[in-house]
Amino acid sequence: MEEKEPMFSAKILKLFTNPINKDNPVTVLILGICSALAVTVKLEPALVMAVSVTLVTGFSSCIMSCMRHTIPNRIRLIVQLVVVATLVIVVDQILQAYAYEVSKQLSVYVGLIIVNCIIMGRIEAFALGNKPWPSLIDGLGNGAGYGLILVVVAFFRELFGSGTLFGFQIIPESWYISNGGFYENNGLVILPPMALIIVGLIIWIQRSFNKQLIGK
Amino acid sequence: MNANSNTYTFIYASILVIVAAATLAVTALVLKKSQEKNIEIEKKLNILASVGEDAGLSEAKRKKDFVEETYDTYIVEDFIVDGAGNRQEGDAFNINMAEEYHKIKAIVASKDEDKKESLRSQLRLPVFVYKEDNGALKYIIPVRGVGLWGPLWGYLSLNDDFNTIYGAVFGHKGETPGLGAEISDKAFAKQFTGKKIFSGETLTSIRVMKGGAPKNNPHAVDAVSGGTITSDGVAAMLKDCLEQYQAFFIKMKEEFKILN
Numbered sequence: 001m002e003e004k005e006p007m008f009s010a011k012i013l014k015l016f017t018n019p020i021n022k023d024n025p026v027t028v029l030i031l032g033i034c035s036a037l038a039v040t041v042k043l044e045p046a047l048v049m050a051v052s053v054t055l056v057t058g059f060s061s062c063i064m065s066c067m068r069h070t071i072p073n074r075i076r077l078i079v080q081l082v083v084v085a086t087l088v089i090v091v092d093q094i095l096q097a098y099a100y101e102v103s104k105q106l107s108v109y110v111g112l113i114i115v116n117c118i119i120m121g122r123i124e125a126f127a128l129g130n131k132p133w134p135s136l137i138d139g140l141g142n143g144a145g146y147g148l149i150l151v152v153v154a155f156f157r158e159l160f161g162s163g164t165l166f167g168f169q170i171i172p173e174s175w176y177i178s179n180g181g182f183y184e185n186n187g188l189v190i191l192p193p194m195a196l197i198i199v200g201l202i203i204w205i206q207r208s209f210n211k212q213l214i215g216k
Numbered sequence: 217m218n219a220n221s222n223t224y225t226f227i228y229a230s231i232l233v234i235v236a237a238a239t240l241a242v243t244a245l246v247l248k249k250s251q252e253k254n255i256e257i258e259k260k261l262n263i264l265a266s267v268g269e270d271a272g273l274s275e276a277k278r279k280k281d282f283v284e285e286t287y288d289t290y291i292v293e294d295f296i297v298d299g300a301g302n303r304q305e306g307d308a309f310n311i312n313m314a315e316e317y318h319k320i321k322a323i324v325a326s327k328d329e330d331k332k333e334s335l336r337s338q339l340r341l342p343v344f345v346y347k348e349d350n351g352a353l354k355y356i357i358p359v360r361g362v363g364l365w366g367p368l369w370g371y372l373s374l375n376d377d378f379n380t381i382y383g384a385v386f387g388h389k390g391e392t393p394g395l396g397a398e399i400s401d402k403a404f405a406k407q408f409t410g411k412k413i414f415s416g417e418t419l420t421s422i423r424v425m426k427g428g429a430p431k432n433n434p435h436a437v438d439a440v441s442g443g444t445i446t447s448d449g450v451a452a453m454l455k456d457c458l459e460q461y462q463a464f465f466i467k468m469k470e471e472f473k474i475l476n
Contacts, residue, residue: 041393072225079232086236090243097247100254107390161394187442190394 007133015134016141022210025142026149027203031117036150037195038109043166045105046154050147052091052110054140057119060084061127061139068128080123081114088113118142153198161189253280259309260287265385266356266371267346291356293345299323299336301463308342313369316341317360324456339460346373354382355468357461361453364445365390368399368453372408377472378465381422384408386450396446407437419462421455424448 006012025031032053039049063083071079092110095103103110113119122142127135158164163171163185175183188194207213218224261283264270269290276282294308316339323335344356356373366389373382384405391397398404411422412434420435424447429436439447458465 070219070228072219072228074220075225075229078229082232082236086239089240093243093247093251096254097250100251100258187394191392 012134012137015138016144019138019142019145020148021145021206022213024145024149024206025118025121026146026199027206028213029118029121031121032146033196033199035109035112035116036146036153036199037192039106040150040154040157040195041161041190042105043151043154043158045102046150047147048095048099048102049106049109049113050143050150052095053113053116053118054143054147056084056087056091056113057122057143057146058136058140060087060119061122062132062136063087064123065127065130065132065135076128077120080120084119084123085114116146118146149199149202152202153195156198157189157195160186161194257283260284260291262371262385262387263287263291263344263346263356266373266383267354268383269346290346290348291344292347295343295345296340297343297461297464298341299339299460299463301465301467304340306340308344311340311342313342313358313360314367317367320360320456320460323460336460336463341460341464343461343464352376357457359453359457361449361456363388363391363399363449364396364443365392368446368449370405370450370453372454372458374413374465376468378468379412379414381408381411381413388446391446392443394442396440396443398440398443399446399450404437404440411435411437413458414465417466419458419465421458422451424451 019025022028026033026036035049035053040046060080060083064080067079067083088111091113092103095106095110119139122139126138130138155165158166159170163169163176163183171183171185172181173179175181177184257280261270261273264283264286267290269286272286273279273282296304296306296308296311298304319335319339323332323339326332326335342358346354346356348354353376354373355376355378356371358369358371360367360369362368368386368388368391370384370386372384374380375382386399386405388397388400391399408422413419413421415435423429423436424439425436426439426444426447428438
């Protein structure tokens with residue numbers, strides 16, 4: 001029998017931290033861009049989306065890993081879809097029941113977690129070949145890496161687009177032109193193209209710090 | 217058993233689907249009550265917002281209790297009217313305006329007066345009555361229409377002269393953020409206060425004017441900039457829905473005249 005690995009060995013921790021930085025699903029693998037554009041106008045929905053996606057990637061990877069030896073190869077992708085879809089609908093239902101305001105803002109994008117490429121990507125690339133525990137950590141790590149970018153993008157978009165953070169006014173009311181000041185919220189930041197530009201800037205900054213990521 | 221045989225695949229798929237279906241059914245059953253409650257609370261909050269009674273919400277500790285309490289205190293009556301202004305039996309709160317909107321659309325589109333008449337008699341339009349602390353009554357009606365990307369809705373409260381708007385609130389499903397979505401902003405809704413929906417005896421509704429409404433025009437408000445189609449949608453929504461309530465308004469105006 002092989003030697004049992006400790007629950008939080010360095011290897012396991014790497015599974016969690018790598019996707020947050022050098023294997024980031026959004027900035028390095030360029031997955032899940034669509035929803036990163038759609039739900040990042042305000043911080044609160046972005047955060048809820050980040051948590052939802054993290055939970056779904058984590059648990060779907062874990063469940064698929066538990067099932068990996070039994071799945072008939074011919075219906076492998078369909079089985080994955082059923083598991084992911086079930087989890088997403090459960091998350092959607094819970095949001096509707098306990099975070100109604102946010103679920104209204106997220107609208108269809110909760111349902112669209114199903115087609116977030118990160119989830120299927122991690123199942124295919126990792127969960128089907130690894131044990132449940134590392135798969136869970138890998139899924140959570142990738143979800144967190146995705147979520148981190150979402151929150152950073154939402155931070156800038158809410159601050160410059162609405163002058164608020166989590167709905168609280170940050171930029172003083174007296175600065176606004178309507179109150180005799182010099183400042184106005186930037187309408188462009190609210191629209192999706194600006195999210196793409198912010199993601200681009202994040203990629204730029206990340207690569208200028210980590211030369212390994214450039215042009216392999 | 218051979219994991220690649222047809223039998224295994226069929227059995228595997230069947231069990232998986234049954235397990236998934238059971239999980240979803242249980243989740244839906246367990247959460248249904250609080251989901252329905254959320255929708256009810258939101259509707260009550262919108263009704264209250266149209267008469268400005270939502271002001272205390274940000275200080276309220278428990279949003280749900282606040283809404284329920286305020287609603288029970290201030291909304292003293294609700295009833296249903298048809299397109300001819302006659303009262304109908306039924307539960308006004310649970311009327312689905314999306315369904316009524318289909319009928320309204322058919323009425324607006326039809327050119328045949330007889331058909332319009334018969335369609336109107338099938339309408340079931342809710343009216344909510346708000347009683348201010350000083351005893352004055354305001355009448356709240358729901359409105360519904362379409363914007364650029366999806367449905368629009370709102371609540372309009374009228375003074376008991378059935379002409380002057382007391383307050384309004386608008387919502388939308390997915391208008392463009394920063395542009396059309398601004399209709400759900402308080403600043404947009406606030407413009408409606410004090411506007412008149414009748415000019416003499418004819419229903420004029422409220423125009424939502426691009427480039428700004430002329431000052432002193434009691435029948436127009438400013439459109440939202442960059443949201444022309446949404447603004448037009450609001451104007452059409454008000455016109456179409458108010459027309460259906462017109463018979464009821466005229467009846468009530470008569471009563472109002474007699475009383476005064």
